[in-house]
Amino acid sequence: MSEVEIYAQLSNSTISTALWAMVFAFLLWVAGRAATVALESNAGIIMKIAVTVFGLVNLWQFNLSGSFFRFNFDSAGHSLAVLKDTGETISARAEQLISNTGATTDVPTISLMPDLIGGLFVLSAAYLIIGRLWVGNK
Numbered sequence: 001m002s003e004v005e006i007y008a009q010l011s012n013s014t015i016s017t018a019l020w021a022m023v024f025a026f027l028l029w030v031a032g033r034a035a036t037v038a039l040e041s042n043a044g045i046i047m048k049i050a051v052t053v054f055g056l057v058n059l060w061q062f063n064l065s066g067s068f069f070r071f072n073f074d075s076a077g078h079s080l081a082v083l084k085d086t087g088e089t090i091s092a093r094a095e096q097l098i099s100n101t102g103a104t105t106d107v108p109t110i111s112l113m114p115d116l117i118g119g120l121f122v123l124s125a126a127y128l129i130i131g132r133l134w135v136g137n138k
Contacts, residue, residue, distance in 0.1 A: 001079060003094055010076040017072060021065035024058050028125060031055035035133040048133055055129035059122060066118050071110040077103030 001009075034051045037043075043051075080094045081103040097103075114122055 001083065003080065003083060003088075003090055006076055006079045006083065006094075009079075010072060013072040013075075014069065017065055017068045020068070021062060024062040024065060027058040028055070028062055028129070031058050031129045032125075035129050039133055039136060051133055052130050055126070055133075059125055059129070062125075063114055063118070063122055064112065066114060067110055067112050070115075071108065073097075074101050074103065074108035077101030078105070078108050081105050 031051065031054050034054065038047050038051050077098050077100070080090060081098050082105050084090050084094070084098065085105050113119075
């Protein structure tokens with residue numbers, strides 16, 4: 001695979017991951033809105049459980065899209081490192097991507113653990129959707 005093909009693959013995978021993330025970002029908003037409506041209407045336990053499950057599933061999927069986003073770049077860095085290892089001349093841009101991702105010729109693995117900023121987002125979104133629903137307006 002050439003450097004241009006690696007960048008094309010990165011572009012395609014990033015676009016599809018972004019579409020995935022946008023869907024679940026919208027559904028997180030829906031979950032937050034459902035929590036607000038349930039809180040304002042003094043919903044019963046079944047409704048609170050349903051909103052909680054809906055919110056947690058969407059939060060998990062949104063976090064998963066962030067994991068795929070990182071994995072896309074790690075995979076591109078890996079592919080460029082393998083290309084360089086075969087003796088091909090690669091651009092300075094490719095060298096920088098290898099350096100920034102810490103890529104090696106070892107196949108990258110996906111991690112579902114968010115980084116610090118992603119973790120803060122997940123925790124705050126979980127509280128805004130689920131915490132508020134069960135704690136209320138206090």
